[in-house]
Structures are given as structure tokens and as C-alpha cells.
Amino acid sequence: MAAETRPNDNQSPRLQALLEQCQELGDFHRQADADALRLLRWHNVLVIVATIFGYGAVLFAIWQLTGAPWPSAPIVGSLEFAFAVATTIAVLSGLWAAVDHRWRLRRFQAEAAQFARFNFVLNRGSINSNGEHITPDEIVKRLANLRPAGVREWIRGELNVLEFCKAADVAQRWLNEELVELQDYYSQHRLEKQRDYFASGEKWRYHWEHVTKLIAHSCFFVSVIAACAHFWWDEVIKHFFHIELRPVFGEQATDGHALDAISFSLLLLAAFLPVIGAAMRNFRSANEFGRNENRYCALRNHLSQLADKLEAAESSPAKIDCMFQVEEALEYEHRSWQRLMVEAEWFG
Secondary structure (H helix, E strand, C coil): CCCCCCCCCCCCHHHHHHHHHCHHHHHHHHHHHHHHHHHHHHHHHHHHHHHHHHHHHHHHHHHHHCCCCCCCHHHHHHHHHHHHHHHHHHHHHHHHHCHHHHHHHHHHHHHHHHHHHHHHHHCCCCEEECCEEECHHHHHHHHHCCCHHHHHHHHCCCCCCCCECCCCCHHHHCCHHHHHHHHHHHHHHHHHHHHHHHHHHHHHHHHHHHHHHHHHHHHHHHHHHHHHHHHHHHHHHHHHCCCCCCCCCHHHCHHHCCCCHHHHHHHHHHHHHHHHHHHHHHHHHHHCHHHHHHHHHHHHHHHHHHHHHHHHCCCHHHHHHHHHHHHHHHHHHHHHHHHHHHHCCCCC
16 A cells, blocks of 8 residues: 655644654554565565466476477476476465465555554544544554454454444544644545555556456467367368478377477467466466456545545535545455455465
8 A cells, every 4th residue: 555654844733743643553554564565575476486387397298298309308307397396396485484374464464554543643542443442552562463364354354353433523523724734634645645556556457457368368269279270280281282291300200190390380389378378367366457456446436536525525524524434445445455365376
């Protein structure tokens, strides 16, 4: 998510005091956010390594079935073994380090700290969690003690200690001039930054979704076409037109079936392309580009509507309600994202 700023001298003493009181939450968010990004990069490296080397080993195995004299069988076999070992190491490293769990945990902790921080500011000095008023220090302790299993519990609604909500009398706590400044701060440092974040995420996910989808689908259809073309070339065209071509491997043709260059190329396409397509589908399933793009687009539009609603709001309760609606929308989005990524397959 988008980063937040620290208090500055341009804010009123009251708002600056609130931000300073929840500074520990801000520091916790920045650390958790940095850890989540670092673990995500490591997670992505493992996904790419497992995909490239895993499917590469399959391709080398297919190549050995062709009986091709070059590269020699020992070389191809060694490459197949090396790729298989690299894939195994990547998968086992990810499972051993539980990277795919820890980066989601740190992302959850970072976002929960932001929810608590803005709940504290909007409620003017009080974090309301299921009617229980708790301090920023207590929230930091609860977040720090969470384990990966806690994220799954939160997704299923079994962990409710972090369900932040609006205090009943919050509108009366803010003076009109203070509320105007709060609205400006919230719009600039929360609503607009989140909307820009989702707009940016939507764009690059749209690009990767369509590129990887095009490659995966193209590999499947071209492999089917290659298989059909091989049948027509080998069993129909060559016999009908009495075409004689030299075997591509000469005397080393397997099983007495002399594969010419065209037959061999079509068979390789029919065998290799589904493997490449499967690699693309594995990469897509680990990142869920398409579903995340749709979610980001929907939330960006929803945040734009809430921004217009907040700008048009005149009464204090209406302004407060609108800002809490933004928090609810962001929390719902994060829950749906966590639910999606928990089920994403990152290595198979």
C-alpha cells in the first residue's frame, strides 16, 4: 500500500498531537511494509526459479525422446538433472522459510497498523476495536504477536480483535475548523494516495495479465495446430505428392521412422509449446494478475466515488461517515486480497 507521511509543522497543534501519539503505529507500519516488500521480492525470485528450471527440466526430458544426436545424451541428461535440482531447491527453500506465508503476514501487519492509525486519528485519540477502546501501544503488541495462522483466522472472521470501527460520539469530538483540516489531511495522505496506488497497480497488472494470457493461450492453440499439421504432412501430403526428404538425423532416426526436418519441427512444437504454456499459467496463478486487476479497478472507482462524496459532504457526521466508509472499503479489499493470495499456487 501507499506510504504515509510523518507529522509536520504545517498541521494544527491538535492534529499534530494526534499523529505524534500514534507515531509508534506509523513506525511499525513502515517496518512491516519494508519487510513485506523484501519478502515479496524473495518470493517472486523463488517463483521464477521454480517455474523456469522446473519446466526447463521437462523440456530437456522431451528433447531426449527425440533421439537427436546433438547435444549429446549425457549433456542433455546433465542439464535435465541440474534444472530438476534447482527447481527442488527453490521449492524446498520457499517451504522451509515459509516465505509465501511470512510476506502475507507482514503485509497484513502493515495494513492493520494503518487501519489502527487512522482509526485513532478519526476517532480523535481513541482506537475503537469492537467497542473496546485500546491504545496504540496495545495494538502494536497484538500485531507483533501475530503468526501466519492469524491471517487465515482474520480472513475467515475468526480473529476479531482488529476490527476497527467508528465511535458513537465521534462527530461531536471535532470542531468544524478542525474537521476541515482533518478532511484535507485525510484526502491528501490516505484517500488520494490509496487511489493512486490502486490505479498504478491496475495498470501493470493489466499489462502482465494480457501478455501472459496471450502467451499461454497461443502456446496451446499453436501446439494443437502443429500436431494436426504433422499428421497432414507425414500421413497425407508426403504420400499424396510422393515427397521424399532426407531424415533430419540420418541413420540415427529412431524406430525406423525417418523424421524429416518439417516433421521433426512440427513434433517439437507440439510437445514443447504446451510446457511453455503451462509455465505461463503457473506464473499467472502465483500472481493472480487478472483477478487482482479487476479488484484494483473496482476499488479505484469506488474510492473516486467516495472522494466526490466526501468533497460534497456538508455536515460533520456526513464527513466522518464518508472517511470511515473509505476505511471499510480498504479493509474489505485487503481481506479479499489476502483470501485470494492464500489460495494462489506459487510453485505447482
